Amino acid sequence: MISKETSSKFGAYPSLKDRSVFITGGGSGIGESLVRHFCAQGSRVAFVDIAEESARALVESLVSEGGSPPLFIRCDLRDIEALRAAMAEAAAHHGPIQVLCNNAGNDDRHQTEDVTVDYWDDRMAVNLRHQFFAAQAARPFMKARGGGSIINLGSITWMVGDPDCPAYVTAKAGIYGLTRALAREFGSERIRVNCLVPGWVMTERQIRLWLTEAGERQIAERQCLPDRLQPDDIARMALFLASDDSAMCTSQQFIVDGGWV
Numbered sequence: 672m673i674s675k676e677t678s679s680k681f682g683a684y685p686s687l688k689d690r691s692v693f694i695t696g697g698g699s700g701i702g703e704s705l706v707r708h709f710c711a712q713g714s715r716v717a718f719v720d721i722a723e724e725s726a727r728a729l730v731e732s733l734v735s736e737g738g739s740p741p742l743f744i745r746c747d748l749r750d751i752e753a754l755r756a757a758m759a760e761a762a763a764h765h766g767p768i769q770v771l772c773n774n775a776g777n778d779d780r781h782q783t784e785d786v787t788v789d790y791w792d793d794r795m796a797v798n799l800r801h802q803f804f805a806a807q808a809a810r811p812f813m814k815a816r817g818g819g820s821i822i823n824l825g826s827i828t829w830m831v832g833d834p835d836c837p838a839y840v841t842a843k844a845g846i847y848g849l850t851r852a853l854a855r856e857f858g859s860e861r862i863r864v865n866c867l868v869p870g871w872v873m874t875e876r877q878i879r880l881w882l883t884e885a886g887e888r889q890i891a892e893r894q895c896l897p898d899r900l901q902p903d904d905i906a907r908m909a910l911f912l913a914s915d916d917s918a919m920c921t922s923q924q925f926i927v928d929g930g931w932v
């Protein structure tokens with residue numbers, strides 16, 4: 672939940688009220704924060720995930736808070752037909768999609784010598800392919816509404832050259848190329864496409880799987896700012912990129928990493 676005290680400290684975007692928003696991977700982590708933040712702005716939110724339990728718990732908690740609840744549709748994004756069907760269902764419920772947050776991803780670790788062709792293809796399907804096909808499906812909806820905003824979740828991993836997950840890092844670099852290509856192609860329809868690039872964000876999964884004492888030291892050394900990045904820090908940038916406040920921003924990377932150098 673975003674408490675009243677917390678939300679009153681941050682921006683409210685009148686242009687997001689009633690806007691039809693579609694979020695992938697909204698069941699946990701940064702995606703959950705995206706769902707909560709767009710709902711708090713009065714947007715009509717639909718989200719997909721494979722993690723049914725946490726997704727349904729999120730919907731229930733938002734219902735109990737009394738706001739207009741998001742629509743959850745179970746969908747494995749590796750199945751592009753299922754993704755297309757979910758987007759059509761979301762548009763039927765909330766009106767043509769105006770904001771797409773391509774958020775879902777998976778950073779499971781792997782060593783180069785262990786990567787098979789099937790594993791490589793699966794990593795691309797989980798981290799890159801659905802972003803293109805979601806944008807393809809969103810385009811006619813956005814065109815019909817006179818414009819829209821597509822927000823692709825990238826990562827600093829490829830800029831800093833992280834080891835231990837080369838397929839993930841490759842997919843994340845590809846998302847920047849995808850952003851540039853689609854921003855150019857869709858721009859004349861006033862559809863904006865940007866890449867939102869998180870640093871190391873303290874989601875439940877990151878803390879459980881990857882945050883070690885060495886990782887804590889790395890954050891302290893490499894971030895300019897001392898605080899730990901939270902999912903809400905990323906969601907607030909997404910609100911800006913989705914709103915009319917960023918009307919002339921497209922084809923860019925927006926990095927939220929506490930100054931990772």
Ligand SMILES: NC(=O)c1ccc[n+]([C@@H]2O[C@H](COP(=O)([O-])OP(=O)(O)OC[C@H]3O[C@@H](n4cnc5c(N)ncnc54)[C@H](O)[C@@H]3O)[C@@H](O)[C@H]2O)c1
Nearest residue numbers: 696699700701720721722747748774775776824826871872
């Ligand atoms: N957390 C970080 O430090 C960090 C850093 C850089 C970039 N990112 C990016 O931000 C985005 C969100 O990351 P996160 O940390 O919140 O991840 P997360 O693992 O906490 O959440 C991802 C969500 O996507 C869902 N998902 C995964 N595969 C799916 C599939 N095949 N179909 C449907 N849903 C699926 C998961 O169930 C989960 O709810 C990702 O694109 C990630 O690469 C995260």
